[in-house]
Amino acid sequence: MSEDGFAEFDEDDDPDAYYRYSFYQTKPVQDPQQLEEAEKWEETVIRVTAPFSLIAKWCQNRFPATRRTWRRRLAAVTVLLFLVLVFTVASVLHSPRLRRFNFDSQRAREAGMRGTNKRQLQAKSSSILDEARSRHRHAAVDAGKLPNVNVHLKHPINVRSINEMTGFGHQGQLDSHKTLKHGGVVLPGPEIQPGEHVLVHLDFKGAPPKISYLKKLFPLIKELGATGIMIEYEDTFPFWGELKRYSSSTEKYSIHQVSQIVASAKQLNLIIIPLVDTIGNLDWILKHSDFGPYREIPTNPQTLCPSKEAGFELIKAIIDQILTLHNESNWIHLGGAGAQSIGECRVCKERTARRKWSREDLYLDHMSKIAQYVKVKYDMQAIIWDDELRSISHEKLSKSPLTDLIEPMILNYKESKPGDNSTLDLTSYQGSFKYIWGAGAFKGADSVDSLFPSYEGRLKNILEWVQFIRKTEGTTSLSFRGFVLIGRQSYISTHIFCRFSHFSTLCELLPVSLPVLGMILQVVKGSPPTSSAVIQYLTDVFSCPSLFEELAKATEDNNRANFHKNCKFDGSQIFSLALSIHSARANLDTLENSQSVKGYWTKYNLDNGFVSPMTMSQLDVIKTFLEINDTMTRILHSSEAVFGEVYGPDTVYELLDTFVIPLTSRARKWAAIARNVSTFGVSSGGFRGWKSRPVHHNGPSLGHLAEDL
Structure with a gap:
């Protein structure tokens, strides 16, 4: 017995036992079930190698001590050659060149051109294909x-x-x-x-x-x-x-x-x-x-x-x-x-x-x-x-x-x-x-x-x-x-x-x-x-x-x-980002052209405090401006990474400078105005009043204002 408990055999004493030992090196050979499986495997090998009996017999006579080893090798080679043969046949049958040859041959038979040269065959094939396409197109148009x-x-x-x-x-x-x-x-x-x-x-x-x-x-x-x-x-x-x-x-x-x-x-x-x-x-x-x-x-x-x-x-x-x-x-x-x-x-x-x-x-x-x-x-x-x-x-x-x-x-x-x-x-x-x-x-x-x-x-x-x-x-x-x-x-x-x-x-x-x-x-x-x-x-x-x-x-x-x-x-993140930018820009354009902004939030009114925030329409405008600013702030922080998934850094910079940063600046400007409007009429000391109109003007003449423009 070996140190690991496995039986030890010498090939010259018992070739069959030696073979089983070499094949089941990781399992004890004393197991009857394993011995039975080994015998079945041997029988299978013998049947597979039967067509090569002459070669097997020659190997047995030439190397009698290792006949089963040679049988096993011969079986492996046989299976390998069979697989190579199958793969070769399949490759030939499915090759594009063979399919093209069969395709051209079929067209040649249809056109009566089996004996023509390659150039004539290709020309005829192209003509037949064009004719088929033409018929297909005409049929599609009619239908x-x-x-x-x-x-x-x-x-x-x-x-x-x-x-x-x-x-x-x-x-x-x-x-x-x-x-x-x-x-x-x-x-x-x-x-x-x-x-x-x-x-x-x-x-x-x-x-x-x-x-x-x-x-x-x-x-x-x-x-x-x-x-x-x-x-x-x-x-x-x-x-x-x-x-x-x-x-x-x-x-x-x-x-x-x-x-x-x-x-x-x-x-x-x-x-x-x-x-x-x-x-x-x-x-x-x-x-x-x-x-x-x-x-x-x-x-x-x-x-x-x-x-x-x-x-x-x-x-x-x-x-x-x-x-x-x-x-x-x-x-x-x-x-x-x-x-x-x-x-x-x-x-x-x-x-x-x-x-x-x-x-x-x-x-x-x-x-x-x-x-x-x-x-x-x-x-x-x-x-x-x-x-x-x-x-x-x-x-x-x-x-x-x-x-x-x-x-x-x-x-x-x-x-x-x-x-x-x-x-x-x-x-x-x-x-x-x-x-x-x-x-x-x-x-x-x-x-x-x-x-x-x-x-x-x-x-x-x-x-x-x-x-x-x-x-x-x-x-x-x-x-x-x-x-x-x-x-x-x-x-x-x-x-x-x-x-x-x-x-x-x-x-x-x-x-x-x-x-x-x-x-x-x-x-x-x-x-x-x-x-x-x-x-x-x-x-x-x-x-x-x-x-x-x-x-x-x-x-x-x-x-x-x-x-x-x-x-x-x-690219769907850019799609979603563009939706958000589009929505913010559309809402901002709508507000800037609304009656509340165009009629009440003029530069003159804002400079002189002629704004009253305590109407529903004014409150809605203030709220919407602040919401747009919050949206654009979020977009500004995330857009560089989103655009960067598809485009390089210089293209990302151009996109930010074209679509995001100018819109964010507009939103911040109107948000600041909205916050100021929301505090008009109220001061820390109590109620605040408004000036009478028109406001007395002590600045430069209108002509000077025009020249400054």
């Missing part, structure tokens, strides 16, 4: 035609008008029996076929979200039904070389972080289209004094001169670096908007006079050169905004090489005015382009300093697009490639939608706009925003009880004050 409704939406939006505009009957009943499925939830709705892709535009410049937040945002965008994202970096991109010093000095992404963005999107099968402005809206780079000579107008850094070769080289350098990190993208958006001022500089005037060109020719030449560069060097399809193309005649446009190089993206972010069809008129594009894109907006398109996007305005915009796509698809030679929901960081109040300017303020932050994005994405995909299935689906996705019921009913901005603040989606 989901809209009733004849007022496309201009003069009247306030309501449930009935929404159902009519989206092709649904009253109370959300379907006029078509088609359904859409999102995230495992079946949503009713006629399919509108907005194209192959539905993209969400992410505007990083000015307020780039943290990478940690983007990694949480991308799955939400995917869940809501988007197929990709369009990213606008500008100076948040990590340029290198000569361009490095023109990146944002504080909050820019690193090369590694951009790689993380690309990898996160790829993992979710979200395509990425980088947006690079190439003629207008270039203030991010032209604002630097080094590029003053590149401007079309020296005092305006918005527009690049299209007649200077140095400007063209600058754009090429920017594109090269961005596409180095986005080398798997199939499209690139080259901007093309904001070029109204081209043709104004001396060089452009001399060039147009020499070639007998118009301003339109300058634009077409510049954009053609850029698109040609992208096509030749990167074999990538270019997209541009169609703003400048709308005013170009069909004859001139059809003769331009630009039509073979780009796909126009039609941007319409507001509901059309009566008689205005310029933004949604495709007449001049027929015969010139094969594919077009559509673009609406989910934020940054309603007010220059708003905290929230207008739900009513965004919904009307998308509903008009839904109707337009349904009426257009199948009736022209143009096909919709996709639809993009634009989300600008800031807004410029002009008649033409203008992207974020580095001279305007931030508005409608991304986390605050996500519920509206979720709602209108369902509309783009063909579901009515008022249906119970959509509301329940969005409620579950965002964990926002009652929010979407109120969104579906809301027609006025002040209804947002009633929105629930207990949402749980990523």
